Amino acid sequence: xxxxxxxxxxxxxxxxxxxxxxxxxxxxxxxxxxxxxxxxxxxxxxxxxxxxxxxxxxxxxxxxxxxxxxxxxxxxxxxxxxxxxxxxxxxxxxxxxxxxxxxxxxxxxxxxxxxxxxxxxxxxxxxxxxxxxxxxxxxxxxxxxxxxxxxxxxxxxxxxxxxxxxxxxxxxxxxxxxxxxxxxxxxxxxxxxxxxxxxxxxxxxxxxxxxxxxxxxxxxxxxxxxxxxxxxxxxxxxxxxxxxxxxxxxxxxxxxxxxxxxxxxxxxxxxxxxxxxxxxxxxxxxxxxxxxxxxxxxxxxxxxxxxxxxxxxxxxxxxxxxxxxxxxxxxxxxxxxxxxxxxxxxxxxxxxxxxxxxxxxxxxxxxxxxxxxxxxxxxxxxxxxxxxxxxxxxxxxxxxxxxxxxxxxxxxxxxxxxxxxxx
Numbered sequence: 471x472x473x474x475x476x477x478x479x480x481x482x483x484x485x486x487x488x489x490x491x492x493x494x495x496x497x498x499x500x501x502x503x504x505x506x507x508x509x510x511x512x513x514x515x516x517x518x519x520x521x522x523x524x525x526x527x528x529x530x531x532x533x534x535x536x537x538x539x540x541x542x543x544x545x546x547x548x549x550x551x552x553x554x555x556x557x558x559x560x561x562x563x564x565x566x567x568x569x570x571x572x573x574x575x576x577x578x579x580x581x582x583x584x585x586x587x588x589x590x591x592x593x594x595x596x597x598x599x600x601x602x603x604x605x606x607x608x609x610x611x612x613x614x615x616x617x618x619x620x621x622x623x624x625x626x627x628x629x630x631x632x633x634x635x636x637x638x639x640x641x642x643x644x645x646x647x648x649x650x651x652x653x654x655x656x657x658x659x660x661x662x663x664x665x666x667x668x669x670x671x672x673x674x675x676x677x678x679x680x681x682x683x684x685x686x687x688x689x690x691x692x693x694x695x696x697x698x699x700x701x702x703x704x705x706x707x708x709x710x711x712x713x714x715x716x717x718x719x720x721x722x723x724x725x726x727x728x729x730x731x732x733x734x735x736x737x738x739x740x741x742x743x744x745x746x747x748x749x750x751x752x753x754x755x756x757x758x759x760x761x762x763x764x765x766x767x768x769x770x771x772x773x774x775x776x777x778x779x780x781x782x783x784x785x786x787x788x789x790x791x792x793x794x795x796x797x798x799x800x801x802x803x804x805x806x807x808x809x810x811x812x813x814x815x816x817x818x819x820x821x822x823x824x825x826x827x828x829x830x831x832x833x834x835x836x837x838x839x840x841x842x843x844x845x846x847x848x849x850x851x852x853x854x855x856x857x858x859x860x861x862x863x864x865x866x867x868x869x870x871x872x873x874x875x876x877x878x879x880x881x882x883x884x885x886x887x888x889x890x891x892x893x
Contacts, residue, residue, distance in 0.1 A: 499780045500528040503556035504537040507767050510608065510798040511556075514787050517794060521783060534558065545570035545772065553775040554784060557605055559595055559766035563845040565605070566598040572771040572778070574603040579771075579782055581606060584790055592766055592807045594672075594842035599680070605768035606789040609804035611732020612836035613664075613762040615754040616739065618652075618747070619825060621727045625649035629754050632728065636665070636697055639757050643706030652727045653708035656717050658698040660707075660730055662860055665694035667762045672842045677852035677881075680844065684878045684885075686856055695860055695870045702864050718743050730756060732764030733833040737803030740823040749822065753829035761839040767804070805833060812837065848885045855880045 503511055508531040515527060530552060532540060538561045544551050545568055557565055565571065574581035581603045585593055592607035617632060622642075626649070631642040643654030655661065666676060669690065677685055685691070701707050708726050710716040720726035721744040729735060739751060756762060769788060771781045787794055795806035796814055806812055817830040846852075859877040862868040 496524055496526045497522075497777070497780070498526045498528055499554070499777045499784065500530060500552040501554040501556070501781075501784070502530045502532070502537065502541060502552040504532055504534045504558075506802060507556050507608075510767075510802055510804055511788070513797050513801060514784070514791075514794050517791070518784055518787055521787070522780060525780060527784075528552075541565075548774055551772040551774050553771070553777045553781040555770045555772060557768045557770055559607075559610075559763075559768065560850065562595050562605065562768060563849040564847045565770065566596075566602075566845060567847060568604065570773050571604045572773055572775075574606065574771070575601065578779070579603075587790065587809055589807045589809065589812070589837050589840075590672075591763060591837075591840040591842045595766065595845055596768055596770075599844065605770040606785055607807040608767050608769060608788045608795075609798065610766040610807055610837060611734050611764040612805060612833045612840065613730065613756050613760070613764055614733050614735070614829070614833060614836065615728060615730050615756055616735055616751055617728040617754060618724070618750050619752045620750045621646065621650050621652050621724065629752065633754050633757050636661070636757055640700055640704050640706060643701070644704050646727055647706060650724075650727070652725055653720070654706040654727050655701065656708050656710050656712060656720060656726050656729060658701040658707040658709075658864055659857060659860060660712075661701050662694040662698040662856075664730055664756055664760050664762060665697050666690055666856075668693075668758065668760045670841050670843060673844055674841070675844045675846055675849075677849050677856070678846040682846065682848075682885075684852065684881045686852065686877045686881065687874050691856070691874055692870060695863055695873065698860055699863055699870070721747065733805050733829075733836075734764075734803045736821065736824060736829065749825050751824050752827060753824055753832060755832065755836065761836060761841065763837070763840045766807070805830075805837065848881070851884050852881050855884070 501511060508529055511529060518527065537556070538558065541555050542564070548570060572579065588607060589610060592610045596605040596607060597603050615632060617629070622628065625646045627642050627645060632639050646652055646654050670676065675685065679685055708720055710720060721739065736751070736753065740748065769785045771778055771785065775781050790808060792808055792811050795808045795811035796816060798804040799806050799811065800816065812834050817834055818828050820826040821829050855877050859873040863870055863873050
């Protein structure tokens with residue numbers, strides 16, 4: 471879960487809600503998290519209070535990037551650590567091999583017994599190549615193509631025109647632009663982000679293979695760059711980045727007709743990005759049947775946590791309690807990782823903002839198709855390099871072959887892998 475709001479606050483929430491409970495020195499459990507994941511945590515506090523009356527939960531909530539920077543520094547120093555750390559999937563690769571995080575497969579946690587209960591790709595994202603469970607997921611963002619049905623109708627287009635093939639997608643974008651003046655997508659980079667994930671299987675990586683070698687010179691990246699360039703040349707992208715003011719305004723002013731992103735985008739569109747467009751949006755599978763996810767939220771326990779037993783109980787409540795998973799889903803659009811929660815009747819309910827369609831069932835199907843990809847601690851580095859090279863292709867007409875060659879060289883310079891002492 472993500473939010474554009476920046477909030478640097480220390481919220482003290484007492485779980486000692488039972489009348490008559492008084493302690494001179496209450497036990498304290500500190501959780502470091504970020505908006506809007508902190509809201510899901512607060513939903514769980516009454517249930518945690520019933521398990522552990524008298525325990526005080528300190529929630530330290532920093533802005534998304536600031537939180538991960540702070541946790542990176544704290545783990546490196548082995549000091550000033552909370553008892554439970556929230557981690558976004560986009561950052562998981564760099565934390566998976568951290569010696570500062572507990573291996574939850576070991577006693578007293580024994581987390582491996584719960585693997586079959588959780589969405590496969592989400593579980594795999596918290597496990598490193600040594601089989602150590604470094605974090606448990608609490609929500610995921612199965613991929614979806616959100617589109618404006620009213621704008622497509624004005625252009626004589628249907629959903630299948632967007633999903634059947636990338637060729638059809640670009641052709642539909644041209645037709646839409648001519649008929650309505652709207653761009654089909656915000657940025658051509660978005661198409662690359664989907665295409666580089668096409669055809670991957672369990673255990674494969676997006677940017678690196680199992681030996682840590684860069685994959686950016688493969689056919690997969692070649693096709694992704696070609697697709698992005700075709701979209702730019704066709705004039706179907708608005709050339710605005712996600713999460714900017716221009717991006718949000720594009721949705722509000724009917725200037726951008728579609729966005730490929732995690733299922734949680736529907737909630738953001740409804741609540742703050744473009745609430746006035748209610749009923750005009752629909753959700754569809756990604757083009758050519760690509761299975762992908764945008765983000766997901768995890769929690770890990772630091773080795774230096776002083777309250778590991780309490781941290782583990784709270785983590786299990788967040789990740790493995792069906793009622794809690796559904797509460798976060800209903801309140802915050804946090805798609806559950808727990809398979810039993812994904813089978814609740816709530817998923818079949820119509821979504822008014824999406825024209826009454828039961829889109830959650832579609833998102834569940836996507837969540838169960840996403841491959842369990844291997845994360846790498848340098849994924850973020852590779853993603854940045856690839857993004858920069860594609861910008862050169864789109865803006866300065868750099869040839870794709872040299873761009874990918876330069877991307878691989880830059881990744882190899884920046885990564886400079888060192889041997890893992892564990893082999």
